[in-house]
Amino acid sequence: MKRIVCLLVWITLYGLFMTACKHDLDPTTPVPEKPGTNNPKPSDPETGAVQPVGVPQGTAVMQTIGPAGGAITSEDDRFTVTIPAGALTKDVAISVQRITNTNGAGIGDGYRMLPDGQQFAKPVTMTVNYTAEEGLRSLPKAFGIAYQNAKGVWMAVGGTQVDTTNxxxxxxxxHFTDFTFFEYVYLEPELSAIDPGQSVDIKLFGLSSINWLLEDFPKGAERPLPKPTPIDYLDGWEVQGEGHLVGAGTAVTYQSPGQLPNTNPVRVVAKLKSPGKEVAQLISTVYVLKEGISLQPDGGDWVHFPKAGAHLRGNIKGLDGENGQQTVNIKWEAGSQPRNSLGIFPWGKGVPGIIYRPNPITEYTHLYIVDKKIYVSPGSLNANSMLYGVIFGTFDVKLAGVIATTIPPVVSTSSMRGVFRVKCMDCVR
Known part of the structure; x- marks a missing residue:
């Protein structure tokens, strides 16, 4: 009788966990025509690299802002312009459009602000949100925002403010023109994914000397950006995790182990120096796993699910994998857009949650039963990164409940952990 009661409780919670949700479409707005390149800032003689003008990408966001001020944000939620009260004397139709990034040190897309050449009576604030990986591959002192002048040269703007918490x-x-977020020194790639046994090349680039990172670059100052070149202030490399490095100098190759490493992802660290001391460490993040979901039940052999997909629109996110009769389903709750999927999500009685079925009559889950009471396992889902529509992360279920629906049913505890590298199936519509 005790086991039957446990089974009924288990089935009830299972039904709650597997409740599906709807995925909403985003509204779109018309894309304006490509503007000219009439930048209003006068430019002194400069030696920066001349680059082409960016090409429009995605959908423009348009808004009318007047003397009371306001803010406008790009469609990817990455770039925001805040216009204070009194900066405009009349209503102006403002738009922000993603463009290809032609700044050699630029990160992500560039952004075109219209009307091109619009002047303001008070300074307006340009804000870019950067990812955790972009923060690791460089350092806050090396962050900047630049605009492209009439000659095609990207000009760094002084007085950069960095909020590392957010x-x-x-x-x-x-003034308005084309803008981009960039880094004075950085590792490339910032994030990569390779199969066990494969390798990835990692390079360190920078602009000018270490002095650009150490000196004060005051508000109101500007300087032209050259093309990135290999730097000469490197103080060695380190691998945090399994695998090893081949090569030396500013370009090395990370060689991964032939099996899934015990810790994923692996981090390759470049140490920067100025005369006499180390000033920073930059990190290239490398996931070593096959595409799909890999799961290790009870510390045993790894089970790989090559047929896997992610659904990240709507408030309930999901990862689903299949390998013959074996299946795994992971759900968690976050904001409605795919970009909201990242974070650390502790297991809950409903969601976040996981169910792994090694065969038709056995299930592992994040809930376990002791003396007829249901408990939530310690551990969490860590959705760490997203790159080109692929989501990466890990999960850990320290006390997994196991139920075999035999007669009588058998209830026990175990553990699970895993990693995933899964393509989003509904990120682009």
Whole structure:
């Protein structure tokens, strides 16, 4: 009788966990025509690299802002312009459009602000949100925002403000043109994924000397950006995790082990120096796993689910994998957009939750039963990164409940952990 009661409780919670949800479409707005390149800032003689003008990408966001001020944010929620009260003397139709990033040190997309050449009576604030990986591959002192002048040269703007808690970079300007977030020194790639046994090349780039990172670059100052070149202030490399490095200098190759490493992802660290001391460590994040979901039940052999997909629109996110009769389903709750999927999500009685079925009559889950009482396992889902529509992360179920629906049913506890590298099936519509 005790086991039957446990089974009924288990089935009830299972039904709650597997409740599905709807995925909403985003509204779109018309894309304006590509503007000219009439930048209003006068430029001194400069030696920066001349680059082409960016090409529009995605959908423009348009809004009318007047003397009372306001804010406008790009469609990817990454770039925001805040216009204070009194900066405009009349209503102006403002738009922000993602463009290809032609700044050699630029990160992500560039952004075109219209009307091109619009001037302001008070400074307006440009803010870019950066990702955790972008923060690791460089350092806050090396973050900047630049605009492209009439000659095609990207000009760094002084007075950069960096909020490392919320991962935001801001500058004040008095005009509209094309803007981009960039880093004075960085590792490339910032994030990569390879199969066990494969390798990835990692390079360190920078602009000018270490002095650009150490000196004060005051508000109101500007300087032209050259093309990135290999730097000469490197103080060695380190691998945090399994695998090893081949090569030396500013370009190395990380060689992964032939099996899933015990810790994923692996981090390759470049140490920067100025005369006499180390000033920073930059990190390239490398996931070593096959595409899909890999799961290790009870510390045993790894089970790989090559047929896997992620559904990240709507408030309930999901990862689903299949390998013959074996299946795994992971759900968690976050904001409605795919970009809200990332974070650390402790297991709950409903969601976040996981169910792994090694065969038709056995299930492992994040809930376990002791003396007829149901408990939530310690551990969490860590959705760490997203790159080109692929989500990466890990999960850990320290006390997994196991039920075999035999007669009589058998209830026990175990453990699970896993890693995933899964393509989002509904990120682009």
């Amino acid at each position: 991962r935001r970079v801001s500058i004040d300007v008095n």
